[in-house]
Amino acid sequence: MSEPILTTVRLGKQFGALRAVFGVSLEFEPGVVHAIIGPNGAGKTTLINLLSGNLPPSDGSIHYRGQDITGLSPDRISQLGVGRSFQKTNIFPTFTCFENCWLAAQSRRPSSMRFFRPARRLVDVEARALNALETCGLGERRDTVAAEMSYGEQRQLEIGMMLATEPDLLLLDEPLAGMGSEEATQVIGLLRRLAEEHTLILIEHDMDAVFAIADLITVMVNGEVLKTGSVEQIRNSAEVQQAYLGVEEDEA
Amino acid sequence: MFRTSLTTNLILICLLVVLAALPPFLGIYYGNMVTRLMILGIFAMSLDLLIGFTGLVSFGHAAFFGLSGYILGIVMMDTETASIYWVLPACLGVTALASLVIGWFSVRTSGIYFIMITLAFAQMLFYFFNENTALGGSDGMFIFAKPTLAIGSWNPIDFEDHHTFYYVVLVSLILSYLGLRRLLNAPFGQVIQGIRTNEDRTRALGFATRRYKLVSFIIAGTLAGFAGFLEAMHTSIISPAHLGWHESGNVMMTVILGGIGTLHGPVLGAFAFGFLHDWLQDVTEHPTLYMGIFVIAVVLFLPRGIAGLPADIARWLRRKPPGDGGSPP
């Protein structure tokens, strides 16, 4: 087995009295699509926020390629090659698609403390931005202002921006949420292609998508890891059915 | 990306030609007034870099404007002549340092706290100079001599001459505008505009946003210092009022009036503000009251300020004639 690209050790996050994430120890293998599923409020987004540096953990540690990254800021973690997309669309609404991806691509320059030469002359940034736009399926929407696009397209842009930062590890928080079935099919295809060259940590409620893309699945309930296993193991686990599906039934 | 429309560019060039051709017709009073308004235009543009392009609402921006003037006053206190080649860098250097210190603390906060902390720092400077009797206390100080550009006996530009100084300020205004434009379209400008629009996302993309905000704060503060330097050169007086919250409020109003995040808007705002105030002083006893009504009207009916006026008019004209053939999509 290869060295894990990302490891968490007894990771925890407490909001007041609420243990949103508790004792999560996981290993993420390079090149693997590792899905994290669980009922609403299970702590999946909080876990991603810990991994991306958006929230400081209250407990435990995170290691990326053997380096302790616990408590690093989101920009530092991004610079190490960890990209993320947000569950709640998080883009630059007044920018065009191109400008959104541009800024993302520009972040890979050694420094943006450049005050005089026009940014648009940076051909490497332009190439990266256009490439990301093409890949996420918005090549035709290059000059459309992000706020004027459909919700599904904004979700695609969210992925495009992440790609423009050329990450190795992708943290995807419900990339399919709110998409029409056609858009979703397209994005599932995109995730599959991305999986060939990247490591993916994927949170998703759409089980068909998860079963189609994932190599490994971790089930979280109430902030804790219930079980990690292959698609088959999770699909057939009585424990998971009870905990996970049971909650779903309660809600219905 | 910071762009201006062709119409805007044409209007700006026309206004520039007018400004350049105006001095012979202005007389002393209006000549001085236009000079002052151009200086305030630079000052307001520097604040627009913070409010309009970085999303930092500073309520203590006059601190840098006034501080620079005080440095000029202090430097010129016991000397007849001084060379601008070191006086100007001294003024700008001290202002840059002050913006670094104030900014270092301020960018750690956001929203209302940022407003409060910048105001608090500016008030500290205000009281420092207000209580400092060596520097004239609340009366401030006269600046009896201006630094010169002279090298030996050769003096290419005489700052004492009103006409000449008018053009010095005009060129400063143009260079400040073009410099800021350049800055906004450079990689740095892309980042701060990202911060203004969505700071969280900008950080998630890998930018250490606090550092960019600090640098923006320093650039804006230093440019405000440059405006303050020109102002002190122009009026030959510097007083605590120059760095009080009143002055900070005025320049913020100028930016809002002119159009936040438009760069040229704040310059137009300075002129609108200045001429309106001048006119109101002649026709009423309560110019400030009517100024207030004017500001409220602009905020209500011109949400994008004076700079948004051409676009607003164009939209209004297009909508006006009903059934006039219309405009098919």
Ligand SMILES: Nc1ncnc2c1ncn2[C@@H]1O[C@H](COP(=O)(O)OP(=O)(O)OP(=O)(O)O)[C@@H](O)[C@H]1O
């Ligand atoms: N910033 C916060 N402050 C306080 N409580 C929070 C915060 N963020 C999340 N929580 C709480 O932590 C718990 C886990 O939330 P989280 O968003 O991680 O769940 P999730 O698994 O992503 O759910 P969903 O499937 O609905 O997205 C929830 O009870 C939520 O209310």
Ligand SMILES: [Mg+2]
């Ligand atoms: Mg979530």
